[in-house]
Amino acid sequence: xxxxxxxxxxxxxxxxxxxxxxxxxxxxxxxxxxxxxxxxxxxxxxxxxxxxxxxxxxxxxxxxxxxxxxxxxxxxxxxxxxxxxxxxxxxxxxxxxxxxxxxxxxxxxxxxxxxxxxxxxxxxxxxxxxxxxxxxxxxxxxxxxxxxxxxxxxxxxxxxxxxxxxxxxxxxxxxxxxxxxxxxxx
Numbered sequence: 001x002x003x004x005x006x007x008x009x010x011x012x013x014x015x016x017x018x019x020x021x022x023x024x025x026x027x028x029x030x031x032x033x034x035x036x037x038x039x040x041x042x043x044x045x046x047x048x049x050x051x052x053x054x055x056x057x058x059x060x061x062x063x064x065x066x067x068x069x070x071x072x073x074x075x076x077x078x079x080x081x082x083x084x085x086x087x088x089x090x091x092x093x094x095x096x097x098x099x100x101x102x103x104x105x106x107x108x109x110x111x112x113x114x115x116x117x118x119x120x121x122x123x124x125x126x127x128x129x130x131x132x133x134x135x136x137x138x139x140x141x142x143x144x145x146x147x148x149x150x151x152x153x154x155x156x157x158x159x160x161x162x163x164x165x166x167x168x169x170x171x172x173x174x175x176x177x178x179x180x181x182x183x184x185x186x
Contacts, residue, residue, distance in 0.1 A: 036063060037063045037068050039077055039108075041115045041119075042108065042115060044068070045063065047100040048062065048063040048098065048099045048100065049061075049063075049098045050063070050070075050077075050095050050097055050098075051095070052084050052085070052094050052095055052096070059084045071083070091108065092109040092112060093107070094108075095108045096108070097111060
């Protein structure tokens, strides 16, 4: 990801990879091959229809296997928008998608935002299966809580010590506490 200059976090990339794997697994379970075009976080399964409307005309493409086919050739989503409307178009905003099983057409940007929103949702933790697992999970939680509390106590202690030290300096000192220049140590 760093070599390609991707700005995705590792968590987002992992979430997208898991979503793609689950989508492929679902297709396999339904008896089909796990074919489709992977467009960043969005999997377009085999049989997906794509359309774009420009200047009153509507152009269509389909996902066949793992390629988007437009006018008999394999294209990327960006390549499709370039072929239809030229420069200055964002494929996420311009392309409308209808996947197999979808009730209607949905803009690609809407599908992407749904996937990204789902990736940000906290995933439920697996439930322990035995009493020993439950006790081990509880012990881990207590240990984490104790570590957090210790860090907080150390932070408060450090701030308190710093405030005590600052109180004894300069303008906060009483005149009687200051040593004069005439004091000599023997």
